[in-house]
Amino acid sequence: MSTRAESLHAYIRDRRWFGGKGREFTVTDVRRLGAVPGHATSPIVVDLVELTFDDGSGQAETELYQLPMVLVTDPDTRLDHAFVGWWEDPDHGWVHAYDAIHDRSSMTLFLKAFASPPADDAGITFVRVPGHEIDLDAIPAPFSGEQSNSSVLFGDDSVLKVFRKITRGENPDITTHRALTEVGSTHIAALYGWIEARSDDGSPLHLAMLQEFLRTASDGWEIALASVRDLFSEGDLHADEVGGDFAAEAARLGTALAEVHEQLRDAFGVETVKAASVADQMNERLDQAVEVVPELGEHADRLRGAYTALADLGDFPVQRIHGDLHLGQTLRTIKGWKLVDFEGEPAKPLAERMLPDSPWRDVAGMLRSFDYAPHAMARSMPEDDPAVVAQRDHRAEEWAARNKAALLAAYAGDPEVLAGPALTHDEGVQVAAYVADKTVYECVYEARNRPSWLQIPLAAAARVGTP
Numbered sequence: 001m002s003t004r005a006e007s008l009h010a011y012i013r014d015r016r017w018f019g020g021k022g023r024e025f026t027v028t029d030v031r032r033l034g035a036v037p038g039h040a041t042s043p044i045v046v047d048l049v050e051l052t053f054d055d056g057s058g059q060a061e062t063e064l065y066q067l068p069m070v071l072v073t074d075p076d077t078r079l080d081h082a083f084v085g086w087w088e089d090p091d092h093g094w095v096h097a098y099d100a101i102h103d104r105s106s107m108t109l110f111l112k113a114f115a116s117p118p119a120d121d122a123g124i125t126f127v128r129v130p131g132h133e134i135d136l137d138a139i140p141a142p143f144s145g146e147q148s149n150s151s152v153l154f155g156d157d158s159v160l161k162v163f164r165k166i167t168r169g170e171n172p173d174i175t176t177h178r179a180l181t182e183v184g185s186t187h188i189a190a191l192y193g194w195i196e197a198r199s200d201d202g203s204p205l206h207l208a209m210l211q212e213f214l215r216t217a218s219d220g221w222e223i224a225l226a227s228v229r230d231l232f233s234e235g236d237l238h239a240d241e242v243g244g245d246f247a248a249e250a251a252r253l254g255t256a257l258a259e260v261h262e263q264l265r266d267a268f269g270v271e272t273v274k275a276a277s278v279a280d281q282m283n284e285r286l287d288q289a290v291e292v293v294p295e296l297g298e299h300a301d302r303l304r305g306a307y308t309a310l311a312d313l314g315d316f317p318v319q320r321i322h323g324d325l326h327l328g329q330t331l332r333t334i335k336g337w338k339l340v341d342f343e344g345e346p347a348k349p350l351a352e353r354m355l356p357d358s359p360w361r362d363v364a365g366m367l368r369s370f371d372y373a374p375h376a377m378a379r380s381m382p383e384d385d386p387a388v389v390a391q392r393d394h395r396a397e398e399w400a401a402r403n404k405a406a407l408l409a410a411y412a413g414d415p416e417v418l419a420g421p422a423l424t425h426d427e428g429v430q431v432a433a434y435v436a437d438k439t440v441y442e443c444v445y446e447a448r449n450r451p452s453w454l455q456i457p458l459a460a461a462a463r464v465g466t467p
């Protein structure tokens with residue numbers, strides 16, 4: 001028989017959403033945040049599990065993970081895949097605990113709680129945003145594309161994104177969506193509500209977000225890959241001649257991003273930042289990245305050149321931004337492009353992700369994605385003939401350049417200009433520095449998560465500063 005802590009350890013360790021893969025940790029605390037009422041026999045509870053990572057350096061780190069669970073007295077074989085453990089629960093005695101995300105009746109009660117919020121002493125609060133009549137009878141189904149969090153779809157009406165790693169304080173996914181929903185932005189999935197609790201120090205714990213389900217959505221990354229596939233299969237045609245040309249979509253993405261940035265400026269305001277201090281942070285990030293990816297050292301001079309040019313700008317404006325924008329965070333619907341997942345860069349502490357930043361960081365994220373798409377596609381089509389490889393490389397550059405130009409021109413307000421300088425000198429310097437910084441981040445991300453893709457950002461680092 002294992003203890004509650006051992007069961008939680010084993011369950012969390014193997015989950016896709018667990019961010020500490022490969023690191024040793026122990027479960028050092030379990031705090032019951034509250035309960036969702038309504039289940040006749042099986043309590044639904046929300047626990048906050050504290051994990052402590054100790055790599056032996058003497059500096060233990062803790063992280064909090066959220067686990068909504070349904071506690072039943074007899075095993076439920078339908079939920080075998082979501083079995084967390086069997087233990088003596090402090091409030092409910094001997095129970096079999098299952099991850100509630102996978103339990104339809106638990107998730108129905110989560111949804112209904114938005115309409116009839118539990119009493120104040122339930123520990124968790126369901127907040128509803130006015131403006132949408134939630135379909136309370138919609139059937140829940142966990143999202144198959146589970147990533148860093150767990151999402152549950154309710155019919156074709158709404159999605160509940162349950163944050164797994166929890167940080168004390170506000171979650172920018174909620175606060176940014178809320179502000180954009182209030183101004184009626186057409187480039188996001190509207191916020192319908194959220195769930196929160198209080199931390200022991202009184203600060204908010206944002207637990208989940210209920211938002212519009214974009215039922216006609218196609219993933220921007222997949223659409224871009226399809227366009228590249230089309231181009232690669234027509235070796236002698238140019239990017240503007242093949243059926244799947246993406247440039248008009250890239251331009252629409254640029255326009256959508258510009259609108260969202262403007263709405264975020266109106267909602268959260270604008271500040272100025274010293275360019276030299278931003279350049280210092282980029283240099284520091286590069287120093288740390290070279291420790292993880294030593295090959296980056298070969299390109300350090302050209303990367304630092306981009307940061308020096310940035311430092312020379314003096315001051316520049318910063319504002320609330322998306323923070324981790326790439327094609328995988330864009331969805332094409334029949335009503336245009338939508339941006340999702342405003343949580344910011346996963347590697348940064350939450351407090352840092354909320355800080356105003358340059359909108360050019362988001363633009364740079366998209367430009368990097370236009371480099372990734374053709375190179376990722378080329379990797380998935382192994383080829384021995386050097387002539388075909390060279391032709392593809394050439395086409396890949398062409399595809400990336402065409403779509404980058406289209407996005408930049410539209411972002412800068414001129415979607416007709418598909419080539420030539422759409423940006424001022426200062427804007428160009430910022431784009432170059434943020435592209436360099438994102439490339440460095442990607443090298444570390446790939447080295448840790450997908451080493452076989454490391455070559456994509458490394459090759460880009462070698463090109464920084466070249467036209």
Ligand SMILES: Nc1ncnc2c1ncn2[C@@H]1O[C@H](COP(=O)(O)OP(=O)(O)O)[C@@H](O)[C@H]1O
Binds near residue numbers: 161215217340
């Ligand atoms: N409102 C929505 N409607 C439809 N699909 C969505 C919606 N929000 C996200 N998605 C899809 O789910 C995926 C994961 O969402 P995301 O917010 O990025 O979650 P995570 O934080 O778990 O990575 C997205 O790439 C997108 O394909």
Ligand SMILES: O=P(O)(O)O[C@H]1O[C@H](CO)[C@@H](O[C@H]2O[C@H](CO)[C@@H](O)[C@H](O)[C@H]2O)[C@H](O)[C@H]1O
Binds near residue numbers: 326341345369442
């Ligand atoms: O979506 P997340 O918030 O988890 O973002 C992380 O993972 C992304 C990969 O899924 C990573 O994006 C990089 O790879 C993409 C292709 O898979 C590419 O389109 C992006 O341009 C590239 O940065 C992202 O950087 C990371 O934060």
